[in-house]
Amino acid sequence: MASTRVGLEPRPEQAHIPGALPVSEQALRKKFLEESRLVPGGDRISRCLQCGTCTGSCPVSYAMDISPRMVIALFRAGQIEEILRSRTIWICASCYMCTTRCPQGIKITDLLYALKRTAMDTGLYPDRLPIYLLSKNFVRVVNRYGRSHEMLLLLLYYLRRNPLALLRLLPLGIAMWRKGRISLFPAKIKGIQTIRQMLAASKALELPREKEEVPYVEGTVGYRAVG
Amino acid sequence: MREAPMEYLYYPGCSLEASGKPYDESLRAVFRVLGIELKELKDWNCCGATMYMSVDEAISLAISARNLALAEQNGCRGLIAPCSACYTVLLKTNRFLRDSPELKSKVDHLLAQGGLRYNLTVAVRHPLDVLVNDVGVELIAQAAKRSLAGVCFAPYYGCQIVRPERGFDDREFPMTMDRLFERLGATGVYFPLKTRCCGAMLMTTFPDVALHLVEELLDCARENGAHCVITTCPLCQVNLEAYQKRLGKKFGKSYDIPVLYFTQLLGLALGCSETELGMQRNLTTFKVPLPAAVA
Incomplete structure (x- = not known):
C-alpha cells in the first residue's frame, strides 16, 4: 500500500514542532478551508469519527491509494498535499454513497469536489496522471458552446492523454455513429453571450479576494480541528 | 379523468442530443401516448455535470442556475431532467442556493450580469418520478x-x-x-x-x-x-x-x-x-x- 502512495517522503522544510505546518501546507489548508466553507454542511468534516463507513461503502475505494476515511485523517494531520498528490480524489465517480451513509452527515463527495478545486488551483496532481484534463476540457467546451459535446470532449482528452486509445475506441465510435448516436459538430446555444458575461463577472469577483491576505487560522489541525 | 392537461418543461441535457438519443425519442413517445405535454426549455445550456463543479463552484452553480432561471420565466409545474447527472446537478443547485446565502448572493450577481434572476421556485423532476407519482x-x-x-x-x-x-x-x-x-x-x-x-x-x-x-x-x-x-x-x-x-x-x-x-x-x-x-x-x-x- 505504502509503496504506491505518492508524496510520502518527509518534506525538508517540515519542522519537528508538534502542530506546526510548513508554509506550503498552510497555504493549501487555507485554500481548501475556503473552498469547503462554501459547501453547505462543509464544516461537518470536524465531526468525523474515523469509523470507515465511507471507505466500506465506496464502490471504487479498492482502487484508491488513499481511502476516503484516510483523506479526512490526513486533513486532520495537516497533510493536504499528500491527498492532492494521490489518485483518490480523481477516482471518485461521485455516486454519493459515502455521503448517504456517513453517520455524522459529512458531505464527503462535496468535500472531494472542494479538494479537486484546490488541486486545480494549485496545480498539484498525481504524477503523470493528467486526469484533471477531462474536467479542464469539459469546462473549455461548455464555456465555448454553452453545451457539452461528447465527441469533442473525448477527442480533446485522448489527444493529450493517449492518442493510441482513440484507435481502440474507433470501432465503438463507428458503431455508435451508424446508430445515429454521435453528433459530429457541437452546436452553440443562442444565449452564449449570457454565459460569457457570467464568466467575465466571476473572474472579476475573484480578483480582490486574491489580494486580500486572510490570516492563517490556528486550531484547524489535529485534535483542535475536531473542535 | 384529469381536469387540466398536464404540461411540463423539458430539459433534455447534452447527452440526449447524441449518445442518449434513443432515451430522448422514447421519452417523448411515452409522454405523447399518455397525453402529457413536454415543452422543451428554450436555449437551455449544459448543467455543468459532475466536472464543472471540480473547477469552480460559483460559476458552475450559476451556469446550472441559468437553466432554472429560464424555466422560472416560463412558469411551469416542473422541469423534467431525464439524465441522472443533470437531475442531480439541478437539484443540487437549488439546494446549495437555498442553504448558502453567500453562494446565493454570488450566483445572483453572476446571473444579473446576464440579465437573469432566479427565485428558487422551479421544481426539478425526474421523468420516472413524474410518471409514477404524478400520472x-x-x-x-x-x-x-x-x-x-x-x-x-x-x-x-x-x-x-x-x-x-x-x-x-x-x-x-x-x-x-x-x-x-x-x-x-x-x-x-x-x-x-x-x-x-x-x-x-x-x-x-x-x-x-x-x-x-x-x-x-x-x-x-x-x-x-x-x-x-x-x-x-x-x-x-x-x-x-x-x-x-x-x-x-x-x-x-x-x-x-x-x-x-x-x-x-x-x-x-x-x-x-x-x-x-x-x-x-x-x-x-x-x-x-x-x-x-x-x-
Missing part, C-alpha cells in the same frame, strides 16, 4: 396496450437519481421502477446492485476501474435471470451496453445482455413501435417476444 401506476396500466408478461428485468437506477438527497425514493433500495413494471406484467429480478455506481466518466479516465464495476453489474443481472437491464440514465446505459465485447475479452466471459432505457420498455407496453422508441439505435437487441399490442 400514477394505475393510469399507466390502464393505458397499456400489451402485457409485459415474460420479461424479467433488472431495475438499474444508478446512483444519482436517488442520491445524495432523499428524492422521490429510497437512497439505497428504491422500488419505483420495480412497482411500475411489475404492474405492467413484467417480473423484476433480485438485483441488489440497483443503485451501485456504473463508473460514469471513469470509463474514460480509469477504464479498468469502470470495467470492473460494469462487470459486477452485468454478472449480477445475468446470474439472477434478467433478460434485460433497464436504466434511467444515459451514461449508465452506454457504459453497460457499449463495453460488453471488451468486457468479455478482458474477463474471458461473453456478455449479450440488452440494456434498455426504462422509457423504451414502458413504450413497448404502451404500444409504441420500436422505431418510435429508438430501439434500432441500441447496440444490443431486445429479444423477448411480446404479445401483439391490442388497441
Whole structure:
C-alpha cells in the first residue's frame, strides 16, 4: 500500500514542532478551508469519527491509494498535499454513497469536489496522471458552446492523454455513429453571450479576494480541528 | 379523468442530443401516448455535470442556475431532467442556493450580469418520478396496450437519481421502477446492485476501474435471470451496453445482455413501435417476444 502512495517522503522544510505546518501546507489548508466553507454542511468534516463507513461503502475505494476515511485523517494531520498528490480524489465517480451513509452527515463527495478545486488551483496532481484534463476540457467546451459535446470532449482528452486509445475506441465510435448516436459538430446555444458575461463577472469577483491576505487560522489541525 | 392537461418543461441535457438519443425519442413517445405535454426549455445550456463543479463552484452553480432561471420565466409545474447527472446537478443547485446565502448572493450577481434572476421556485423532476407519482401506476396500466408478461428485468437506477438527497425514493433500495413494471406484467429480478455506481466518466479516465464495476453489474443481472437491464440514465446505459465485447475479452466471459432505457420498455407496453422508441439505435437487441399490442 505504502509503496504506491505518492508524496510520502518527509518534506525538508517540515519542522519537528508538534502542530506546526510548513508554509506550503498552510497555504493549501487555507485554500481548501475556503473552498469547503462554501459547501453547505462543509464544516461537518470536524465531526468525523474515523469509523470507515465511507471507505466500506465506496464502490471504487479498492482502487484508491488513499481511502476516503484516510483523506479526512490526513486533513486532520495537516497533510493536504499528500491527498492532492494521490489518485483518490480523481477516482471518485461521485455516486454519493459515502455521503448517504456517513453517520455524522459529512458531505464527503462535496468535500472531494472542494479538494479537486484546490488541486486545480494549485496545480498539484498525481504524477503523470493528467486526469484533471477531462474536467479542464469539459469546462473549455461548455464555456465555448454553452453545451457539452461528447465527441469533442473525448477527442480533446485522448489527444493529450493517449492518442493510441482513440484507435481502440474507433470501432465503438463507428458503431455508435451508424446508430445515429454521435453528433459530429457541437452546436452553440443562442444565449452564449449570457454565459460569457457570467464568466467575465466571476473572474472579476475573484480578483480582490486574491489580494486580500486572510490570516492563517490556528486550531484547524489535529485534535483542535475536531473542535 | 384529469381536469387540466398536464404540461411540463423539458430539459433534455447534452447527452440526449447524441449518445442518449434513443432515451430522448422514447421519452417523448411515452409522454405523447399518455397525453402529457413536454415543452422543451428554450436555449437551455449544459448543467455543468459532475466536472464543472471540480473547477469552480460559483460559476458552475450559476451556469446550472441559468437553466432554472429560464424555466422560472416560463412558469411551469416542473422541469423534467431525464439524465441522472443533470437531475442531480439541478437539484443540487437549488439546494446549495437555498442553504448558502453567500453562494446565493454570488450566483445572483453572476446571473444579473446576464440579465437573469432566479427565485428558487422551479421544481426539478425526474421523468420516472413524474410518471409514477404524478400520472400514477394505475393510469399507466390502464393505458397499456400489451402485457409485459415474460420479461424479467433488472431495475438499474444508478446512483444519482436517488442520491445524495432523499428524492422521490429510497437512497439505497428504491422500488419505483420495480412497482411500475411489475404492474405492467413484467417480473423484476433480485438485483441488489440497483443503485451501485456504473463508473460514469471513469470509463474514460480509469477504464479498468469502470470495467470492473460494469462487470459486477452485468454478472449480477445475468446470474439472477434478467433478460434485460433497464436504466434511467444515459451514461449508465452506454457504459453497460457499449463495453460488453471488451468486457468479455478482458474477463474471458461473453456478455449479450440488452440494456434498455426504462422509457423504451414502458413504450413497448404502451404500444409504441420500436422505431418510435429508438430501439434500432441500441447496440444490443431486445429479444423477448411480446404479445401483439391490442388497441
